Amino acid sequence: MTPGHAYKAVEVGEDARVIRTRADVARTALEVLTTEGLDALTHAHVAEIAGYSKTTLYTHWPSRVDLFSAALAGLGELQHHERTGDMRTDLVEELKMFRQAVLDLRLDRVLSAMAQWATVDAMRQIRDTLNTEAQRPIRTILEEGFEGAELEAVISMLAGVVACPSLMFGTLPDDDVIEAAVDVVMKSAGGAGRAKRRSAES
Amino acid sequence: MTPGHAYKAVEVGEDARVIRTRADVARTALEVLTTEGLDALTHAHVAEIAGYSKTTLYTHWPSRVDLFSAALAGLGELQHHERTGDMRTDLVEELKMFRQAVLDLRLDRVLSAMAQWATVDAMRQIRDTLNTEAQRPIRTILEEGFEGAELEAVISMLAGVVACPSLMFGTLPDDDVIEAAVDVVMKSAGGAGRAKRRSAES
Numbered sequence: 514m515t516p517g518h519a520y521k522a523v524e525v526g527e528d529a530r531v532i533r534t535r536a537d538v539a540r541t542a543l544e545v546l547t548t549e550g551l552d553a554l555t556h557a558h559v560a561e562i563a564g565y566s567k568t569t570l571y572t573h574w575p576s577r578v579d580l581f582s583a584a585l586a587g588l589g590e591l592q593h594h595e596r597t598g599d600m601r602t603d604l605v606e607e608l609k610m611f612r613q614a615v616l617d618l619r620l621d622r623v624l625s626a627m628a629q630w631a632t633v634d635a636m637r638q639i640r641d642t643l644n645t646e647a648q649r650p651i652r653t654i655l656e657e658g659f660e661g662a663e664l665e666a667v668i669s670m671l672a673g674v675v676a677c678p679s680l681m682f683g684t685l686p687d688d689d690v691i692e693a694a695v696d697v698v699m700k701s702a703g704g705a706g707r708a709k710r711r712s713a714e715s
Numbered sequence: 716m717t718p719g720h721a722y723k724a725v726e727v728g729e730d731a732r733v734i735r736t737r738a739d740v741a742r743t744a745l746e747v748l749t750t751e752g753l754d755a756l757t758h759a760h761v762a763e764i765a766g767y768s769k770t771t772l773y774t775h776w777p778s779r780v781d782l783f784s785a786a787l788a789g790l791g792e793l794q795h796h797e798r799t800g801d802m803r804t805d806l807v808e809e810l811k812m813f814r815q816a817v818l819d820l821r822l823d824r825v826l827s828a829m830a831q832w833a834t835v836d837a838m839r840q841i842r843d844t845l846n847t848e849a850q851r852p853i854r855t856i857l858e859e860g861f862e863g864a865e866l867e868a869v870i871s872m873l874a875g876v877v878a879c880p881s882l883m884f885g886t887l888p889d890d891d892v893i894e895a896a897v898d899v900v901m902k903s904a905g906g907a908g909r910a911k912r913r914s915a916e917s
Binding site for chain 1: 752753823824826827828830831839842843846850863864865867868869871872873874875876878879880882883884885888889891892893894895896898899900902903
């Protein structure tokens with residue numbers, strides 16, 4: 514084994530510890546954010562609950578924005594529905610998963626905390642990246658039937674069916690409201706003009 | 716002039732002063748909220764900027780929730796479009812006014828501040844009342860063509876066209892995105908089943 518290899522083995526060991534620390538702190542930071550709110554998300558409080566020293570937290574996450582960013586990493590990969598290829602089914606299932614994530618992960622609190630901090634440039638970038646990722650599956654499904662301004666409109670409209678009642682009234686839509694929303698969108702995806710354009714492109 | 720009348724004149728004089736104080740403080744509180752954020756919305760800070768004593772502020776608005784509520788009163792009556800009776804035109808104009816209000820009044824910051832405070836019961840009630848008021852014109856227009864789950868869906872969908880990009884990405888939709896969204900909704904309002912139901916009701 515060359516010195517290079519030995520060095521690499523040590524690195525891997527360190528990486529594993531760092532990964533575990535990051536995962537512990539991320540989970541704790543997210544828990545603090547969604548149960549106690551943004552004000553409670555401090556290095557001292559998260560360190561105490563996660564069982565690490567404040568020094569460790571300041572080393573890995575020097576600022577409160579970094580700590581917030583760690584909390585967002587605690588969201589992990591959002592669950593997405595496995596696509597069936599049927600647009601209506603796939604949209605309904607994605608929206609139901611989004612609704613479940615709002616409940617389980619308190620995405621509404623995460624989203625409003627991010628909006629509050631949007632004046633901080635680093636925070637704005639994190640927010641944009643996270644929201645782009647979160648919207649990707651629904652965008653991919655809708656790209657099959659929409660384009661341009663109409664595509665942007667239907668993405669916001671379907672996100673709004675879950676996000677608006679959640680942020681404006683603290684409620685979530687029933688299955689029949691989600692299905693009604695998808696059906697409204699499907700009428701535009703299935704129009705004659707759309708079918709013609711799709712066949713002209715293929 | 717009877718004593719009753721004189722008493723009334725004094726009352727009116729007091730009312731006018733109270734109304735002016737309330738309006739001054741409401742405007743200042745809203746300005747602080749949207750430019751400096753929720754943390755800066757304290758009795759001391761608002762009193763200093765508005766040019767009133769802290770005592771006056773505590774008398775009229777004992778808690779921070781009251782002060783926040785004063786800020787919301789500073790929004791005043793949201794401008795709404797005068798209805799033409801044409802559903803498509805009325806929806807497009809309402810959404811453009813909503814977009815303008817997000818820009819002028821920083822409704823996105825107000826909304827996310829309200830969402831952050833939703834754990835406070837009094838705050839939740841204020842939020843629900845305000846959002847219900849804000850949605851009323853668009854709900855009234857949409858009630859002409861929708862009902863039940865579909866009505867709830869299209870209200871959230873159209874609110875989402877403005878609110879989602881604003882809260883998720885700090886952007887606002889172009890005219891063509893707003894018009895595309897309304898056109899998607901109009902296709903469902905104009906369906907044969909809908910027309911039949913409307914004629915059966917009339």
